[in-house]
Amino acid sequence: MKISIVGCGWLGLPLGKQLVAEGHKVIGSTTRQEKLEQIKGGGIQPVLFKLQPMPFGIEFNQLFNTDCLVINIPPNQKVNDATFYEEQIKYLKYLIKQFNVPRVIFISSTSFYPNTNAEVNENTAYDFDNGSKKGVVQAEKQIREVKSELMVLRCGGLMGADRIAGSRFAGKATKGAAIPVNYIHRDDVIGIISKLLEVKHWKSETLNLVCPQHSTRKEVHEAMAEKHAFEKPIWTEPTTIPHKKVSSQIAKILDYDFKYESPLGF
Numbered sequence: 630m631k632i633s634i635v636g637c638g639w640l641g642l643p644l645g646k647q648l649v650a651e652g653h654k655v656i657g658s659t660t661r662q663e664k665l666e667q668i669k670g671g672g673i674q675p676v677l678f679k680l681q682p683m684p685f686g687i688e689f690n691q692l693f694n695t696d697c698l699v700i701n702i703p704p705n706q707k708v709n710d711a712t713f714y715e716e717q718i719k720y721l722k723y724l725i726k727q728f729n730v731p732r733v734i735f736i737s738s739t740s741f742y743p744n745t746n747a748e749v750n751e752n753t754a755y756d757f758d759n760g761s762k763k764g765v766v767q768a769e770k771q772i773r774e775v776k777s778e779l780m781v782l783r784c785g786g787l788m789g790a791d792r793i794a795g796s797r798f799a800g801k802a803t804k805g806a807a808i809p810v811n812y813i814h815r816d817d818v819i820g821i822i823s824k825l826l827e828v829k830h831w832k833s834e835t836l837n838l839v840c841p842q843h844s845t846r847k848e849v850h851e852a853m854a855e856k857h858a859f860e861k862p863i864w865t866e867p868t869t870i871p872h873k874k875v876s877s878q879i880a881k882i883l884d885y886d887f888k889y890e891s892p893l894g895f
Contacts, residue, residue: 635702642673674691721772733775743755788895795849804864805846836877836882
């Protein structure tokens with residue numbers, strides 16, 4: 630199968646390498662000239678491609694001559710506003726329609742959901758007044774206008790490799806010790822996408838990707854502090870802050886065995 634990945638970064642590059650190892654032909658994009666050789670070294674055909682928000686790059690149309698397009702460009706909230714991200718996805722939508730891409734996997738986020746202080750699932754509506762991220766919601770609205778077979782993957786907090794839960798709070802005061810975390814390991818995201826590509830027709834259009842087990846922030850952050858030898862956070866009141874517990878049916882739907890069922894094992 631020919632697979633294109635828009636965004637060969639922290640998740641996209643190891644995903645591409647895994648798909649190459651499985652025998653797929655993979656084309657992957659980067660916004661940085663200096664990363665082209667690194668991508669090529671992974672057996673991936675590299676393409677320079679930027680969304681500013683209009684498409685810009687070198688021979689990037691080849692990305693859209695594919696069997697499946699994986700879109701992995703999260704919003705850069707520190708640099709751009711929600712509208713910019715929506716415009717980026719809008720231009721991708723036009724290219725997908727222009728080239729009649731048959732299948733699309735869109736990497737989204739559980740920040741789509743509001744903080745209900747309870748469990749949420751794929752049918753839970755967004756609520757901007759209670760924490761839903763506008764960029765994520767609006768981007769999903771754009772990509773859902775494609776005619777392709779579409780799968781939206783709402784990922785929880787991505788962990789693994791150099792991303793260690795709790796490390797940002799080492800020795801610092803933080804709240805919410807008792808709230809459940811919605812994490813998933815990068816290796817499981819890659820494994821799930823690999824398995825999705827084996828399915829001829831997707832039964833769902835949206836799937837949540839989080840670990841089956843939801844430990845508390847305190848349990849996870851202190852376990853990681855001990856494992857990776859950094860200071861534990863300093864827990865302050867309140868122990869419960871606005872949150873949500875994201876349910877996921879991915880194991881049942883895909884018959885997928887998680888490599889990391891609990892974030893305590895990261």
